[in-house]
Each structure stands twice: as structure tokens, then as C-alpha cells.
Amino acid sequence: MTTRRRRLARAVRRFWRRSTRTTPSGAVDKAMSRREALRFARDAATIAAGAAVATSAGCSRDEETLAKWDEHFKGNFRLMTDREKRETIERLERLARTKIGRKVHIKSTPAKEGVLYGYAFNIGKCKGYRSCVEACKKENNQDRRTDMAYIRIFEMKNGKVDLEDSTADFSHTVPAEGHFYLGTQCFQCANPPCVDVCPVGATWQEPDGITVVDYDWCIGCRYCEAACPYWARRFNWNEPEIAPAEVNANQHYLGNRLRKKGVMEKCTFCIQRSREGRNPACVEACPTGARVFGNLLDPNSEIRYVIENKKVFRLKEDLGTDPKFWYYMD
Amino acid sequence: MIARRWLAVAALPAVLAACGAADTDDAATPSSIAMSLETDATELRALRGVPRVAVEGIVGPGGRPFFTTARLPHMTQGRCGLCHVRPLDPAPAATGQEAIVRTMHVDIPSRHAPPTTMNCRTCHDGNDLERLRLNDGSTVGFDHAYRLCVQCHFQQGRDWAGGAHGKRLAGWLGVRVVENCTACHDPHAPRFAPRAPEGTPRIPRTIRNTHPGGRR
Numbered sequence: 001m002t003t004r005r006r007r008l009a010r011a012v013r014r015f016w017r018r019s020t021r022t023t024p025s026g027a028v029d030k031a032m033s034r035r036e037a038l039r040f041a042r043d044a045a046t047i048a049a050g051a052a053v054a055t056s057a058g059c060s061r062d063e064e065t066l067a068k069w070d071e072h073f074k075g076n077f078r079l080m081t082d083r084e085k086r087e088t089i090e091r092l093e094r095l096a097r098t099k100i101g102r103k104v105h106i107k108s109t110p111a112k113e114g115v116l117y118g119y120a121f122n123i124g125k126c127k128g129y130r131s132c133v134e135a136c137k138k139e140n141n142q143d144r145r146t147d148m149a150y151i152r153i154f155e156m157k158n159g160k161v162d163l164e165d166s167t168a169d170f171s172h173t174v175p176a177e178g179h180f181y182l183g184t185q186c187f188q189c190a191n192p193p194c195v196d197v198c199p200v201g202a203t204w205q206e207p208d209g210i211t212v213v214d215y216d217w218c219i220g221c222r223y224c225e226a227a228c229p230y231w232a233r234r235f236n237w238n239e240p241e242i243a244p245a246e247v248n249a250n251q252h253y254l255g256n257r258l259r260k261k262g263v264m265e266k267c268t269f270c271i272q273r274s275r276e277g278r279n280p281a282c283v284e285a286c287p288t289g290a291r292v293f294g295n296l297l298d299p300n301s302e303i304r305y306v307i308e309n310k311k312v313f314r315l316k317e318d319l320g321t322d323p324k325f326w327y328y329m330d
Numbered sequence: 331m332i333a334r335r336w337l338a339v340a341a342l343p344a345v346l347a348a349c350g351a352a353d354t355d356d357a358a359t360p361s362s363i364a365m366s367l368e369t370d371a372t373e374l375r376a377l378r379g380v381p382r383v384a385v386e387g388i389v390g391p392g393g394r395p396f397f398t399t400a401r402l403p404h405m406t407q408g409r410c411g412l413c414h415v416r417p418l419d420p421a422p423a424a425t426g427q428e429a430i431v432r433t434m435h436v437d438i439p440s441r442h443a444p445p446t447t448m449n450c451r452t453c454h455d456g457n458d459l460e461r462l463r464l465n466d467g468s469t470v471g472f473d474h475a476y477r478l479c480v481q482c483h484f485q486q487g488r489d490w491a492g493g494a495h496g497k498r499l500a501g502w503l504g505v506r507v508v509e510n511c512t513a514c515h516d517p518h519a520p521r522f523a524p525r526a527p528e529g530t531p532r533i534p535r536t537i538r539n540t541h542p543g544g545r546r
Binding site: 147174288304309 | 372374376390391392394485486489492493494495496497498500501502503504509514522524525526527528529530531532533
């Protein structure tokens with residue numbers, strides 16, 4: 001008990017010292033006082049309740065509460081120090097383990113130097129099998145209840161590209177006579193309107209061209225969903241439901257880690273895979289080879305070959321969003 | 331006593347190495363991938379153990395060599411010589427080879443081209459049925475089937491070498507291994523078969539399903 005009291009006294013002293021820190025100009029720095037106060041309250045509560053002991057299956061109830069508390073008051077991923085990133089990832093991994101009873105691995109792999117991701121889609125090759133859609137759902141831990149999907153395969157009448165006059169929920173045998181198939185997903189625009197409209201800076205473009213969302217900073221206002229001319233963003237109306245056995249344990253902080261209710265999410269070109277040199281799940285799943293992925297800055301890459309040698313076009317190019325997603329045909 | 335202590339010290343690196351190996355074996359942590367973009371020798375884990383052959387006579391973008399998946403390990407039939415002791419008839423139509431094929435090789439479809447354009451000997455070497463015959467009379471093994479295909483399908487061959495046709499395995503970085511033509515296309519019926527699409531997408535909001543019979 002005495003030890004606990006001593007620790008509490010030390011925490012109070014530390015809090016007092018920090019909250020009355022003076023800046024070089026002589027002003028008392030109050031900028032962090034709210035967050036500091038919350039942390040202090042948390043520390044005091046912990047010490048008063050006695051330190052919780054971690055169990056092998058994730059964390060105990062007290063620990064879970066603390067981890068959730070810390071998660072609630074953490075900063076934006078872009079402003080975190082390496083240590084803060086490590087700590088939040090460690091917490092998220094523990095929370096995920098408590099939730100699904102399985103170990104997950106969350107990475108924060110940064111963008112690679114000299115890489116800008118590009119994607120090409122062969123509208124002559126796609127047969128509308130939708131293997132990509134299913135592979136994407138499995139890879140990215142999307143909500144199974146609402147059957148959320150980033151990819152949409154439009155069945156279009158030959159002769160024109162008309163999104164309004166096409167369907168994406170066809171269920172007949174494919175390919176249908178007189179039709180072609182055009183898939184949409186996030187095009188990772190070089191000039192993304194969704195990023196511009198975010199009022200809290202919860203979404204941004206990474207140096208390798210992938211637009212990502214910090215799920216813990218997103219306030220769920222859905223401005224980005226409205227701003228996206230390609231309808232590429234998705235909103236979690238409910239807590240995403242996935243059977244624990246189906247959860248993909250290979251996760252990225254900015255990618256397919258488990259989301260929560262009330263936040264936006266989107267295709268990240270499978271950031272957890274692409275930053276390791278692997279192809280996105282949709283590319284890997286495509287049975288007809290209609291999908292090409294690669295580094296736009298490598299003159300010998302496959303994506304550069306497609307852009308330089310095939311007839312290519314982009315969707316709604318006149319909007320000036322500059323998508324890094326090209327359609328081509330044989 | 332001292333010897334035992336030294337033994338423990340000597341065993342330490344081995345233990346650490348074992349821990350490291352266990353770490354890299356975990357599919358969720360592919361930390362062993364070399365990230366240097368310059369090297370073509372980078373090999374993704376997913377490519378390990380994939381049977382492959384170096385592509386002959388065709389180079390990728392920038393004149394770089396690449397690999398294609400081997401065909402032989404996937405062949406369900408083979409050992410043709412067990413039955414085909416004599417060379418194939420050079421004029422199949424005259425001797426009704428088509429009918430013989432339809433009885434003996436009933437499981438092999440023939441939808442590549444009409445029999446007047448192509449028959450078995452167009453691709454298979456009549457003297458050695460375990461090899462393929464190119465137009466110039468030379469023969470190649472099944473692993474190099476792409477060399478046969480690109481004789482007619484030269485545009486597809488060019489795109490295959492460049493990356494616009496076909497499918498690259500594993501990833502965009504490092505060693506380039508592309509599926510062989512015959513990995514995706516059945517050479518006897520190259521067109522992809524129609525089938526039911528996967529899943530049942532729920533499209534929450536379109537003019538069509540919010541206003542049935544409305545616009546358009």
C-alpha cells in the first residue's frame with residue numbers, strides 16, 4: 001500500500017511539473033495540459049486500482065480499459081514519434097487479440113524511396129468473374145454483415161463507357177454477350193479531392209501515392225465519401241463483423257487493421273502487401289490477368305509498359321483528379 | 331564448470347539464430363524481404379519453390395531477362411511414347427486422324443481452330459510427342475510452350491514480355507516470374523470458359539435501385 005501511495009505521489013509531482021512547464025518566451029505552456037490531465041487521471045486510477053496483470057490471451061479487463069483509454073487519446077499517426085507508433089501498435093495488437101482470440105501483426109512499414117504505385121486494368125480481358133472482389137474482402141478484413149466491397153465490376157454495353165447505364169450487381173453467367181467489364185476501386189488520385197475536404201486531417205496521400213485513412217483520427221463526417229467522384233470510399237455504419245478465423249492477421253496500421261463503427265475506409269492498393277513488394281490481393285486473384293500493378297518511377301516496370309505501349313484512358317479525366325489507375329485494351 | 335559456462339556462451343548464437351528463423355517463418359511478418367529496388371535478385375517469399383524456367387529468345391522491358399512458370403510439373407498426362415510408338419500421320423484428314431483423336435483423347439477438347447487450320451501436328455512434334463514443334467522445324471519442351479504460341483499470337487507475345495498480357499506472380503518487385511501461356515489458357519481450348527460470377531454485391535445507392543423504373 002505504501003508503495004502504491006508513493007507512486008501516486010510521484011505521479012502527482014510529475015503532473016504538476018509538466019503542467020506548469022514554461023516556454024522560452026516565459027509563457028506557461030498549456031497546450032498539452034488537457035491531454036496531460038487525462039493521462040494523469042488514467043495513471044492515478046491505475047495506481048489506485050493496482051496494476052493489472054497481462055494474461056496470455058490478450059489483456060485483462062482492466063488492461064483493456066486502459067488500452068482503450070490510451071487509444072482514445074492518442075495523436076494523429078503522422079504526428080506520432082516512432083515510440084508512440086510502437087506503443088499504439090502494441091496496444092492495438094493486444095486489443096485485437098482480446099477481441100478475436102488470435103494474434104495479429106500490425107505493421108507501420110513506411111513508403112519506399114523512389115516508388116510511386118500505379119495500376120492498370122485491361123477492359124478487354126476482364127470477364128466479370130469478380131474473384132478480385134472476394135479476394136479483396138478477405139484480405140482487407142471488411143465487414144461481412146453489410147458485405148462491404150472496395151471493388152465494383154461494372155457490366156457495360158459494348159461501344160461506350162457509361163457508368164449510369166451499367167450494372168455492378170449482375171448475377172448471370174459471365175461474360176455476357178455484347179458486354180465488357182470495367183472495374184472501379186480507389187484510383188489513388190495524384191490530386192485527391194477526398195483529402196482536400198477532410199476537416200481533421202485524418203486522410204492524406206503517402207509519398208508512394210497511396211491515400212490512406214487514420215481510422216483512429218477519422219470523425220466519420222463522410223465529406224470524403226461525398227467528394228470522391230469515383231465512389232471509392234466506404235463508411236462503417238456498424239462495427240465491422242468478421243468471424244475471428246477469417247481475420248487476416250497480416251495487417252498495416254494504415255491498411256487492413258480492424259476498423260470500428262463510424263469511420264471511413266478505402267482501398268489502399270493493399271498497403272500491407274504492396275509495401276513489401278507483393279501485388280495487391282485483387283491482382284493476385286484475377287484469373288484472367290486483367291490487372292497490372294507496379295512502380296510508375298521504374299521505366300522497366302510492367303505498368304510503364306502498359307502506359308507507353310497500349311491505348312489507355314482514365315475515368316472522368318476531365319475532373320483533374322489525375323488518377324493513377326489506367327484502363328487499357330488489347 | 332568453466333567449460334560448461336563456455337558451452338552456454340557458444341550455444342547462444344545458435345539459439346538466437348533459431349529464434350530469428352522462427353520469426354521469419356511466420357507468414358505474418360515478412361521482414362526478410364530485401365527492399366533495395368536496384369537488385370533484380372530480390373525474391374519474394376511467395377516465389378519460393380515455384381518451378382520456373384528462364385524465358386528463351388524473348389526479353390522483358392529494358393532488355394531484362396525474366397522467368398516463366400514451368401509446365402511439366404502441372405501436366406496430368408504425359409509419357410506419350412508409351413502408346414505413340416510410331417510417328418504421327420503427316421496427313422491426318424486423309425486417314426481420319428480426327429476420328430481417332432476423338433475416340434482416344436476424348437478428354438482433350440479441340441476448340442483452338444477448325445481442323446482444316448490446325449491439327450495435332452501443328453503444335454506437337456510428330457516424331458516425339460513429348461516435345462512441341464516450332465514453324466522452323468525445331469522442337470521445344472512443354473516448359474517453353476510460349477515460344478510456340480507467340481509464333482501466331484505475336485502481339486500477345488509482345489505484351490506478355492512487356493507485362494500488359496499475362497500475369498506476374500507474387501509481386502511487382504524483384505525477380506520477375508510470369509505465368510506461362512498454358513498456365514491460364516488451355517492450349518486445346520484457349521478461350522476462358524463462361525461461369526457464374528463470385529459473390530452477390532450489394533449496391534446500396536443507385537438511381538436504378540432507389541427509383542425502380544425511374545430514370546432509364
